[in-house]
Structure formats: structure tokens, C-alpha cells
Amino acid sequence: EKLKLWGGRFTGTTDPLMQMYNESLSYDKRMYAQDILGSQAYARATCKADILTEAERDTIIEGLEKVKQEWASNTFVVKPDVDEDIHTANERRLGEIIGTHIAGKLHTGRSRNDQVATDMRLWLRDELGEIEKYMVEFLRATVSRAGEQIDALMPGYTHVQRAQPIRWSHWLMSHAFEFLADLERLREVKKRVNRSPLGCGALAGNPFNLDREFLAKELGFDGVIPNSLLGVADRDFVTETLQWAALMMNHVSRWSEDLIIYSTAEFGFVTLADAYSTGSSLMPQKKNSDSLELLRGKSGRVFGQMAGFLYTVKGLPSSYNKDLQEDKEPLFDCVITVKNSLQIATGVVSTLNIHPEKMKAALTMDMLATDLADYLVRKGVPFRETHHISGSCVREAEVRGLRGIDQLGLKALQSIDKRFEADVLEVFDFERSVELRQSTGGTCKASVLKQIEEATSLLQ
Ligand code: ARG
Known part of the structure; x- marks a missing residue:
């Protein structure tokens, strides 16, 4: 037990199931690069605070670089008995590489509590950047289709009953603006993710006069969390991301539902590309819109992650509690789901075939x-x-x-x-009806073109 970083005061050993129950390395190793980045910055800050000599700082930074390479090349050897999470694993390995005398100084004034919150924020910041990129790609694909297919008219529905004729592009743009609002919200969430908790220590703050602002700058954060108790406790950046994803996926789901209906033989407005359809093991004629059904289905999974995490944090006492380790699996899975979903949706919308004659025939x-x-x-x-x-x-x-x-x-x-x-x-005359809707936001050609122009400028 003495081998564990926290083993000093322990005499008994950990129950084997407890060991497994407690570990998070199997999933938080995903953040190995962020953990190392944070530690390298921390070495610079502790040197600045005269805890490390410059030589010790450089030894630590180089040693950490080697640890990172081991992860990157898949040669990092996990020791399941002692490696509880990515933080303990990296520190253990650093000690083996540069010696524990120097490695043992790195964690001065730091706790895994501020460390893990930092890693999570660094990781999520990059992922949200990618998600933003995928959102923009999806929106660009949607808007460009709307421009190309501006002339197609189709029934607009309320209660799934034929209501008034509209342009197919008008339908596309209705979703584009919904997703543009998601993009705006995403940029808002990103701001609050990108704040530094590093230097908060376990809960009370850092006693070595550590320059937190320097640390934040080194790591590209937009500022610091101004209270150490909050710094280690705050997982609102996780909650907000899950909530953001839930709403965005709700939009994906409703968009998919429309296209599923439009792609039925009864409607026949659109045909999905083979690349985004699958067949039946029994019925040879079938071509199913599985991509859209999965997009619709996976939204439920994200809603569950959001609700589940809110249950986890509700009623937690101040500062760090181990419950917070439960932030990782839902967040990681949600991010993967969202990234994949946006790419699939982009693929679907860019390869979709539309049938303007069928749309027109459905007008009554x-x-x-x-x-x-x-x-x-x-x-x-x-x-x-x-x-x-x-x-x-x-x-x-x-x-x-x-x-x-x-x-x-x-x-x-x-x-x-x-x-x-x-x-x-x-x-x-259907065309006349459509062209009469000239007020802002209406379905006449000029108005839809204006919507396209507006959306395009928002996507610059
Ligand atoms: N693996 C832990 C987590 O994900 C790291 C923090 C552990 N802190 C502690 N006080 N036990 O939350």
C-alpha cells in the first residue's frame, strides 16, 4: 500500500473490487496529453515560486515529455495495483524516469482536485473546438443545398397535414437557423469551459505564492476561477456541455424525423444515398434510413447523460467529492456521439437526392x-x-x-x-402562393435567398 501515492497513513490493503470500482485510468487516460501539459506548466509556475530550481524544472518537463511519448506510441505500461488514474500513473512513471527525488517535488501545493478539473477543461476546450468545426461544416452543407435547390416547391405541414406550399429550401433554412442558434450557444459555453482551476490546491488555495494568472496564461485559459473552493467543485462546464448537446441533438432528432418521413415511398420527396442507408437481412427490397434513425435514437442517449449527471451533482457538499469522477464517462461518450452525429448529418444532407416532381405532385x-x-x-x-x-x-x-x-x-x-x-x-397557382410570402422570413424566393445570405454571413 506504501506504493500508492496516498499510502503513507494506510496499514490495510484495498479490497480488490474496491480497487477496480475506484480506478478511472481505463477511461481518463484519454486525457494523458492534457495531464502532462498541465504538469509542465505547473513545473514552470513552481519554479517561478522558487520551489523548483531551473534545472529541476527542465528535468521534470523533459521527463514528462518522455511519459507523453510512451502514451502516444502505446508503450506506457500500466501498473494496475498502483495506477489509480491518469494523474497518479503519470507521476509514478515520471518518478521512474527522472528519479523520485525530483519528481516528488512536482505535486507541491497541487492536488488531484485542481489537477483533474484542469485536465477536463483542457480536454473539453479542444473537443468543443472540433464540435464547432463540424457544426459549421454541417451548416455550410445545408445552406449550399438550400441555394442550389431554391426552385423546388413542396407541401409545408402542420400536424403532418398538408398546410401551405413552401420551398424545400425554406424547410432546409428553418433547420439551419435552429442550428445557428446552437452554434451561438456553443461559443457561449466555450467561454466558461476555458477558465483555470489550477493552483486551487485541494480546496483552500495554494500556500506557495503560486502565480495562478501566469499558469492560466501558459495553458491558454481566458482567466482563473476566482475561488479555490469553487475551482475544485465546479463541474458546471460539464453540465452546460451536456445540456448544450441535449438541445442540439434534439434538433438533430427532429430534423431526422422529417427526413425519415420524406424518404418513405408514400412521400418520396428525398432518397438517401446508399452510403447512409442499410438493408434488411430478410427483405431483399429494403433500403432503410438507418443513419437518420440512429441520429434520432442517439439523441435519447445524450438526454440521459445530461439528466444522469445532474442527478450525480445534485446535493453534493461543497468542494471535491469522489462522485465527481462520474463526470467523465457521460461527457466523453457525449462528445463522441455529438462529433459522429454531426459528421453523419453532414454526409446525409450533402448526398441526399431530392425529387422535386414528387414534391410538386404532393401539392393539392x-x-x-x-x-x-x-x-x-x-x-x-x-x-x-x-x-x-x-x-x-x-x-x-x-x-x-x-x-x-x-x-x-x-x-x-x-x-x-x-x-x-x-x-x-x-x-x-402554387408558385404564386409561395411568391406572395414576401415579408421577412417568408417562403418567397427573394426571402429565402436573403435567409441564405444572412446564414452565410453568420458562418464566415
Ligand atoms: N480520478 C479522480 C477524478 O476523476 C481524480 C481526483 C481524485 N481526488 C481525490 N481527492 N481523490 O475525480
Whole structure:
């Protein structure tokens, strides 16, 4: 037990299951590079505080470099009896390489409590940078499709019932703006991740006059956590990331759901590329949109990670408690899920085939009933009245067994309301309906192009 970093006051040995239950190396070794980076900066700061000589500092920094290379080349030999986590493993190995006399000075004033919080923030900072990059790629792909396919019209739905004609690009852009808000939120979260807890010690602060601001700068942090008790306790940066991911994945899920519906034979608006579909082991004809179903399904997993971690931290006493070790697995898994999901979504949207003729065929004249009501509004009739008149036209067409309200003809329309004139027949045109929606955010061509322009400038 004396071999353990904390073994000095112990006489008994650890229960074998407890040993396994307690270890985190199997998953926190993912942060080996960050742990070493943090330790190298810490060596510089402790030298500045006159705890290490310059020679000792350099020996430590070089020794840590060797440890890092061992991890990178997969030659680091884990000692399961003593290596509890990445922090103890790296320190143990450093001692073997440069001797424990010097290596033993590195941890002066430091605790694994400020160390682990630092590693996590360094790791997450880089990962969020990657996620941001993948989000931008996904958005660029979406926006460029919207530009290319601006002319395709399709039914817009409410309650999954045909409602009014819209541009396919309008649908694409509705999601683009949702994801742009996610991008904005992500940049907000990043700011709070990038703060340094290093130098907080176990909880009370550092007694060696360590320059925390210097440390923060060395590690590229935007500042320090201003209270040591909070520095070791704060996992809001994890919670916020999980919450961010949950909301973003909710958007991915709803986007996927639409495309799953649009890709059914019944709709036939889109066909997924083979690269993002899979087949059935039994039914030879099947081509399933598994990519989209997994995107939808994996959102649930992220929601669970968010909720689970909130349960973990709720009610924890101040400062560090071992419960906090449970931050890693959900966060690591969530980050992997989000990175993969964004890349899959980008692949799906860039390779998707659309079928404008099928979209157009799904448009029906009843979807212009609002436009018929609006026609009379333009003649000065109050909308509440025109709504009823147009409703009567829909009913009349149904009673007569016609394909649509356009089949009624002028005579029949005029017998319902004499204010209908010959130009009413112009109403029965989907393109016209779409082009009338000219106010900001509407589905007319100019407005969608403006949306594309706005989104593009936000993505610069
Ligand atoms: N592996 C631990 C974690 O992930 C490191 C911190 C341990 N600190 C302690 N006081 N036992 O949280």
C-alpha cells in the first residue's frame, strides 16, 4: 500500500473490487496529453515560486515529455495495483524516469482536485473546438443545398397535414437557423469551459505564492476561477456541455424525423444515398434510413447523460467529492456521439437526392384555400368572413366530387360569393402562393435567398 501515492497513513490493503470500482485510468487516460501539459506548466509556475530550481524544472518537463511519448506510441505500461488514474500513473512513471527525488517535488501545493478539473477543461476546450468545426461544416452543407435547390416547391405541414406550399429550401433554412442558434450557444459555453482551476490546491488555495494568472496564461485559459473552493467543485462546464448537446441533438432528432418521413415511398420527396442507408437481412427490397434513425435514437442517449449527471451533482457538499469522477464517462461518450452525429448529418444532407416532381405532385389545391380567402381580403372583405367563404368553396368542391377548388370554375365560385371576379383563377397557382410570402422570413424566393445570405454571413 506504501506504493500508492496516498499510502503513507494506510496499514490495510484495498479490497480488490474496491480497487477496480475506484480506478478511472481505463477511461481518463484519454486525457494523458492534457495531464502532462498541465504538469509542465505547473513545473514552470513552481519554479517561478522558487520551489523548483531551473534545472529541476527542465528535468521534470523533459521527463514528462518522455511519459507523453510512451502514451502516444502505446508503450506506457500500466501498473494496475498502483495506477489509480491518469494523474497518479503519470507521476509514478515520471518518478521512474527522472528519479523520485525530483519528481516528488512536482505535486507541491497541487492536488488531484485542481489537477483533474484542469485536465477536463483542457480536454473539453479542444473537443468543443472540433464540435464547432463540424457544426459549421454541417451548416455550410445545408445552406449550399438550400441555394442550389431554391426552385423546388413542396407541401409545408402542420400536424403532418398538408398546410401551405413552401420551398424545400425554406424547410432546409428553418433547420439551419435552429442550428445557428446552437452554434451561438456553443461559443457561449466555450467561454466558461476555458477558465483555470489550477493552483486551487485541494480546496483552500495554494500556500506557495503560486502565480495562478501566469499558469492560466501558459495553458491558454481566458482567466482563473476566482475561488479555490469553487475551482475544485465546479463541474458546471460539464453540465452546460451536456445540456448544450441535449438541445442540439434534439434538433438533430427532429430534423431526422422529417427526413425519415420524406424518404418513405408514400412521400418520396428525398432518397438517401446508399452510403447512409442499410438493408434488411430478410427483405431483399429494403433500403432503410438507418443513419437518420440512429441520429434520432442517439439523441435519447445524450438526454440521459445530461439528466444522469445532474442527478450525480445534485446535493453534493461543497468542494471535491469522489462522485465527481462520474463526470467523465457521460461527457466523453457525449462528445463522441455529438462529433459522429454531426459528421453523419453532414454526409446525409450533402448526398441526399431530392425529387422535386414528387414534391410538386404532393401539392393539392386545397392548400390554396387560404390564398382564396386572401383574394377576397384584397377586395376589402374582412378575413373572418373570407375564411368562411373559402371554406364553403372547399366543401362545395368536395360535395361535387371535384379534384380541387380550382375545378369549381368561376360560375360556381360566384354563386358562393358574387365578389369573386375573373382574376380569381390566378389564385390557383402554387408558385404564386409561395411568391406572395414576401415579408421577412417568408417562403418567397427573394426571402429565402436573403435567409441564405444572412446564414452565410453568420458562418464566415
Ligand atoms: N480520478 C479522480 C477524478 O476523476 C481524480 C481526483 C481524485 N481526488 C481525490 N481527492 N481523490 O475525480
